[in-house]
Amino acid sequence: MLVKLGPLDAGRIADLRPYFDVVPDPRSRRGRWYSLTALLLVCACAAVSGARSIDELAEWGQRASNALLSVIGIRVHLLRWRRAPSSATIGRVLGAVDGDALDRAVGAYLAERHRVATEPVQDPSLSTPRRRRAIAVDGKALKGSARLTTARRHLLSAVTHGTVVTLAQVEVGAKTNETTHFQPLLAPLDLTGTVITFDALHSVKANVAWLVETKKAHYIAVIKTNQPTAHAQLAALPWRDIAVQHTTSETGHGRRESRSIKTCAIADNLGGIAFPHARLAIRVHRRRKQSGKRETRESVYAVTSLDVHQASPADLAAATRGHWAVENSSHHIRDVTFAEDASTVHAGTAPRAMATLRNLAIGVLKTLGAHNIAKTTRAIRDEPRRALPILGITNNPDTHGT
Structure with missing residues (x-):
């Protein structure tokens, strides 16, 4: 190995x-x-x-x-x-x-390792465009850390897509408090031009406005019913009239899954979407067939500050898929290989x-x-x-x- x-x-x-x-x-x-x-x-x-x-x-x-x-x-x-x-x-x-100092030290070290590992080869004959750096913001509970008088610890992390490294990590009091730690987590990082992905819990208007205006970053924000106005506006777009722009499929672990993506430019002069700096609406349709079970279908809506000239449908599909891949590339390894969920360490x-x-x-x-x-x-x-x-x-x- x-x-x-x-x-x-x-x-x-x-x-x-x-x-x-x-x-x-x-x-x-x-x-x-x-x-x-x-x-x-x-x-x-x-x-x-x-x-x-x-x-x-x-x-x-x-x-x-x-x-x-x-x-x-x-x-x-x-x-x-x-x-x-x-x-x-x-x-x-x-x-x-x-804990903050240790996480800063390890995050800085991993950022340097990631920079060296992913820097492009200096070969003028290679003209393949480099994909934008993407970072997922995601939380994870330390299940074994709970005690009768103490709730389980919960961590919020910033993790790179692709070659997975954790650039920053903070401890939050409870899962419902994750959103208040979003800006402190990302504030020390240079995010210029980077795409930040996160689930619906972090699709908070103040946070995404801060990403674009202060950190000069882009975002892809999943929109669910916790943002009722934006969700209703996205669902009402004429998706039936828009052709599928990119598809992917994979088979493994007794499961077959396919995903298709459609995008729709958001016209500000027609009211736009009730979300800061949104330029494109995204609909990802997933079809999943587990061996011995019925096929399931799901549509997920998102918005992004990237416009059609900055990201293709394939780029957006890779970024949305890359966010969920963090579960397998980091959290799953911590739980299975390092037995994190089984750990009963709880002091300090x-x-x-x-x-x-x-x-x-x-x-x-x-x-x-x-x-x-x-x-x-x-x-x-x-x-x-x-x-x-x-x-x-x-x-x-x-x-x-x-």
Whole structure:
């Protein structure tokens, strides 16, 4: 599986250590043996090796050789032995670490990895136009984090389409509060010219106006009955008179699905649509046939700030499909490969920190071309030394101060 990742070019893989260096240490100076960067690096290496729990994070360090621990920054004791941090130490640190700072550090690191992985090849003979960058805003509950007196944690993330990396993540109090965190989540990101996709929950007029006017971005907003005026206007458009402009179909997992898309320009002088900066109305019609079940059909309406000269029907179909693909490319992997829903970690910021480490592992492996994260992490787990170059860490301990 590791052969499929391609060559680990040290000149193109950013070193994770400087990013962790800026995360503030929540511990007092007294009695502190391990540096925060070294502790977080143990966790990161364990995560790309498939670790699912705090105990498994510590087990990676216990399997690592003294040479690997030295590279990571684990200091030698006065008695000249070197010991990896215990699960209790890791748990205390993850429970106290600044979740916002850790997410910013990991998001910045993954943004750089994504930029390098997706930058076009400098070949003048290649004239294929580059597709617009698209980012999905989506929420996810950490089911196992709930307790009798505490609701389950809920995270809102900004995730790239295609090569999936999580660029930003914030914790929200409850699912109904997601919309108030939409702008704080995206505010630090450079979104100029980027298409932002989101479901009907986030189709809030103030947020989409902010995207276009302040962040100079574009949006594709799903409109359902929670926006009754806009939904009624979209449903009343003459869709029967508009030809299908693009179709796709796929078969797999006992299911056959086809999707067709129609678009309609929105004329401002005829009243437009009751949604800020809307230029095109979109209708996506889905037909799904599950083995042994009746065929289902569904029409979904959306609006976009892109006009006909900025995005073709095929581009819009790819963007709408790409949004839902985030479920399989990120959330499904976190739940199945990393057992996120089964995790009972609940103390302090530890649930969020564990989710951030899973985002880091998925992002770095995706940018290296991994298609099957479960198989790739198993291959890395067999030999702990394999995790370091994947995170841009060289085998020379003198290249970075600790």
